[in-house]
Structure formats: C-alpha cells, structure tokens
Amino acid sequence: MASRHQLGEPVVIVEGVEKAFGALKVLKDVALTVRRGETVCIIGPSGSGKSTLLRCINALVPISRGSISVAGREVNDPALDKLALRRDVGIVFQQYNLFPHKNALQNVMMAPLHVLKQDKAEVEARARMLLAKVGLSDKLATYPGELSGGQQQRVAIARSLAMNPKVMLFDEVTAALDPETKKEVLVTIQDLAAEGMTCILVTHEMGFAREVADHVYFTDGGVIVEHGPPGDLFGTPREERTRAFLDKVL
C-alpha cells in the first residue's frame, strides 16, 4: 500500500528540463515534483530517458535547459557545491555498484571516511547498524564478488544511506536480478519508504509501483506522458501511449 504518513513540502522540483547528447534529445521538457516522504516511481519503455533523468537530478549529467532543485539547491547552478548536493541525494545503480576491492563493511564506510572525514569509530558503528538494517550483519567481511546480486544491492543501499541523504534514487536496481533475489531488495526499499525516506525509483516492477508508490510517472520518448496515483494510472490510464505500454507489460 502507498505510504500513509504525511507528505511534506516539495524536495525535488524538476521544471522544463531538456537534455541532448549531441543531436539526440533524450529529455524534452520534463517536469516532476517530489514531496518529502513521497515514493515516486518512474516507468516507461527503454530509451525513454528515465535513467538520464535520475543522473540529472544528482548532477552526474548536466542538463541542457530547465531547472532542477533538490532540497533548495539549484542543481544546474554552475556554482553548485556538488559535495553538499551528494550528501542530500543517494543513488543506487543497476549493477557494478560496489567497490569490488573492498568488503561490504569497508564499502559502506568509505565515503563517510574519505569524503566527510568523519571519525572512524563512529563511521564503523553506523555502518554496522546500516548493514544490520538491510539484513546483512553476517556479511560484513565478505567481498562483493562473493555476494549474490540482491545482497550487493542491499549493501549499495546501506552505503548510500551512510551519507544520510534526504532523497534516494534507484535506477532499475532489480532489473539484473533473478526473481528470488529481487524480492529481498524490493522489501528493503519498501521498508525504507515506510520509514519516511523520499524515494524516486526508475523501475520495471509494476507490482511494486502499484503497491508502494505514492505517485507514478510514465515517460516515453523523453517526455512525461502521464502521471498520477498508481490506482489511477494503472487502473484508468488517460493516454493511449500509457495504455499501450501497460498492455504490453502487464
């Protein structure tokens, strides 16, 4: 079920965003608003620009036009303090997420130690707590190559949480997993959302979107075709393209 707690003021505001890679326009006039505590799912066919949009939100990819503001910070401002932005936004990718040469605990500890320069004992304690939270307290000393895909993704989630973000972005994090391991990751995300974390998920998991999301956006060809609460979007889609897509995947 969608989260029932109070939704706060908007924390991610995307307006009129365009992104072109050379001649190819990947995003055309995208607008999105995410409120604090909200869980938003972005669905759509491959190549519709969903992953690019996520990468624009945390300034991995600069936008060509428009504006994105995260927790009051303008992402496209050239004077942006990237470190401050990345403290506020955590992201988990589809694969090759973790640092393979460090074990799970070290992976979670690395960023607070190197980037935030926090005290080692504190960082370790928090890392242990986070790994316990994602259900991996017995895998602290294991390396990513020895973990299953689902376990790796959960470590990746814990690692992003270590920076205490306000918003968590998930880029098709279960797409490369097999069905058994998908579930453990989705449950972790669901718990996170239930605790009040603002989450933006790009996903193909329609079941998850229907159950957990507060709001769903459907993108196609670089524009947001339709958006609304999952009940409305999945039940009675207004646009033809939405209907066609949902017919194909459901």
Place this chain on the structure above:
Amino acid sequence: MIAAYFERLNETQGLNFSVFYDAFDRGRFLTGLWTTSYICVVAIAASLALGLLGVWLAGSRSRLARLLVRGYVQFFRNTPPLVQLSFFYFAVATLLPTVSDGFGGRSPLVSGTGWAIIAFSLFAGAFNVEIFRAGIEAVPSTTVEAAESLGYTRLQLYIHVVIPLAFRICLPALNNNLINLVKTTTLAYAIGVPELLYAASQIWSESFNVREMMNVLLITYVLLVAILVFVMGRWEKAMRIPGYST
C-alpha cells in the same frame, strides 16, 4: 666441491663449464648478470613511471598532449627495439656534448648502459601506457558514477577507486610486459654493454666452450625470468579481489 666436479667433468668428458671452476670466468659471468639485473630494475621502474605519465597525459584536456602520447606509443610499439636502440646510441648520442673523462680524453655524456636503459624504458613504457589505459577503461562506468555520487572528487575517485581496480585488472598484462623487458635487455649486447650475453660471448670466445656456455646462458635467463614470474605471481595473488575471476 662444485668446482672440483666441473673440473673433472672438463678433463674426462670435455664438457667445459668454466664458469663453475674458473674464478675469472665466473667473475665475468656474475658481473654480466649484475649489469643485466641492474638494467632490468632501472628500466622496469622507469617504464612504469613513463606508463603512468603517458596515461595521465592521454586523459588530458589538451589535444596536443593526447596526440603526443599516441604518437609516442605508436612509434615505440611499431618499430624494432634494436633499431630504436641503435638510433639512440649511434645517432642521437653523436648530437650530445661530450664530457672530459679526467684522463685528458673525452667520453660521451651517456654511456652505452645508459642508452640501453633509456631505449628499453621508452620501449616498455609505450606498452605500459596501453596496458594502464585498458585497465582504467575496464573499471565499469557505474562504479565510477557510484563513487562520484557519494561525493568523491575526481582526484579522490582516482586514488581510492579507479587506480586500485585498474591496477589489479591489468596486473597480468603488466607482468607479461615486464618479463618481455627482461628478455629485451639482451639487445644491449649489440652496443657493447657488458651484460650477461656479452660476458658469456667473451667467455666462449676465449675458452672455446660455446655449447656449454650457451646452455648455461639459456638456463640462467630462463631462471631469471622464472624468478620474476614467481615474484609477480605472488604479487598478483596478494592483490587478488576475492570473488572476481576473469
């Protein structure tokens, strides 16, 4: 005891392994071995440094720097090392000034050994640039993006994530190249550097024990390379990432 055995071998069978019983020959052989090892060590270090410098320049913003590196790599990879060595020793050396050698004569600024080291370092360095570059490219882009998203600056990213990973990835190819470098040092013979092959050739031209010396030489080099392979293998094992297999 070993010396006595080989002397007897020479008298009875005519198999003259003079390096084992003759102090002078042994001395020359060991000096040659030392020179070879010296050249190897210095050239390995210099070629690694060149490789790192090259790969850093190859990622530079300046188009000129990138072209320079590519030109360097192309040149040294597609021309014979012996001709490169001759070029440096015979052609470039004549351009350089000579220094007084303290005996009233003049000697070249850079000795034969020096040119050998320079030429071999440049040769192996060119291969290293490619190896390092491939290693860095083999680090997945999402891993780099993940580190960037955690707030790592470009420099921190390289130090903590890219270089440790790239290094482990390219270690086998790097070891291969270093072994090749050890084998290439024999070319210094052509410019009269008193390395191992030269020492052996001097011994056999005086004692007429070509066959024996050849075998000793061959086995010595195979052992040298085997030692390097062993050391590199141990290092590879120590750097191994658990759970990752090619």
Place this chain on the structure above:
Amino acid sequence: MRASSTDLPVLLPYRSPAGIAPSGLAAPILLGGATLACFAILFGASLALAQVTARPAGESAAAVLMRWAPLIFQGFLFNILISFLSMALGTVVGVLVGIAQVSVVAPVRGAAWGLTQFFRNAPWLVLLFYAMFLLPFEFSVFGLTIAFPAWIKAIIGLALPVAANVSEIVRGGIRSIPSGQWESAESLAFTRRQTMWMIILPQAFKRMIPPWMNLYAILTMATTLISVVGIQDGLTITRAALVAESRPELMIPMYLLLLLMFFAYCYPIARATLSLERRFNVKA
C-alpha cells in the same frame, strides 16, 4: 578461497589490448596518418638539417639518402622474407605443440608444456645465438655435403620462440571454447581427435588470429636481431651506409628512414589486428 560467481557481476571482464584503440579521437586512419606525418616531418626536418650542415663540397644529404634508400629497402625486404619463413615454420611446429599441450596423455602434455615455457621464457637473441652456433655449418646426407647457410639457421633460431608463443596461443584458443562443445561432441560419439579437428579447432581458429597477427608483428621487428649475429639485413646495410658516408649529420635521417619502413609495415598490421579482435570479440 573458492572464487564464487555472483548473479550480479562486480567488475567488467578485462580484455588486454592487441593494438591501440584511439579512444576519443575521430578516425583511426587519421591517427595513423598523424603519426606517419609526424614521422615524415621529423625525417624531413633531420634531412633538412643534414642538408644545411653538410660539407660544402660534398653531395647533398637528400641525394645521398636517395642513393642508399633502395639498398636499405632491399635489406628491409630481406627482413620481411625472414619473417615470413620463420613465422611459417614456427606456426606449423607451434600448432602441433599447442595441441599436444591439451593432450589427455599426461607425459605428452607435460613435455609440451615444458617446451613451451622454456622457449617462451628465453630471450629471442639468446635462442638465435643458440641456433647459429650449435647448428652445424654443413651437414652430409647420402654422402653429399650441403652447406647450412647462416640465414636458414637464423630462420630456425627465430622460429623457436615463435613456435612456443604459437603453442600458447593455440592452447588459449582451445581452452576458450566452452566445454559445452566438448560435451556435445562426446555425446554424439565423436572421438577426441575428430572433436579436436572438426569442431574445436575451426571455432578456435578465428580467436587465435588476432594474437597470431600480433606475434607476427613482434617477429617482424625481431628479425633485425639477425644483424647481431652477422647476417646482412636492413640494419646492417643502414650501418654500413653510415660508415661508408661517414657523415654524422646523416645518422638521424638514415635511421629514421629504416624506422619509417618498419613502421609503415607494422602499423597497418596492428590496426588490422585490432579491428579483427573487435570483430571476433576476443579476449586476446
């Protein structure tokens, strides 16, 4: 520690480069052209310098170079000839040793492995010396004494490391074929020999080509070693030309000329290797 394979990979598989990938630059041909242009500029510049610093009464440097160039080129062609013959001999022997390395008969496998490792780890020049000195300078068969010319000994000497490297390439190629192929063949009642020659080798052949071409380029460059053991080749002729002219300002242009010839031959091979490697998508 058992290397477990996860359902989500942690690191991309590494492909060692056979040639140079001009990432970030527009056209590979442009790149080769650029280096060739740099080469030519260097060559031209050194020639011009030689011209300027030439003794007034002598021939112009360019004319001297033109006079010697055909001879040097002939020497270079001799290098190429040696490379062909050596590669042919080494490949034939190497393929047999390579197949022996995967033999089910342990002594054969061990011997092949030992031979391969030994000749791979020995420096090429030492092996060349070995062949030159230890092969007889003439041998008699059926009462006829046939002279064993030096350049044939050189070919054999160079073929030794080539064979060892080809053996490794062949072994690597065979091993890179998925075991599913062996299993399917076995279940279809193929003998091991049939499997090897009819199923495995044809597939492995494609994969072996890029490293084999790479080896050929290395061999071509190694043919200059024969100048050290007293055989006339491009390098000896270049040196002889310089000695004959005894004009120090000619040294750089002449060496650059020889380097240019080798570059013009080996660089296209390197590029072809790279494009083949990409096409076959092989871990070289």
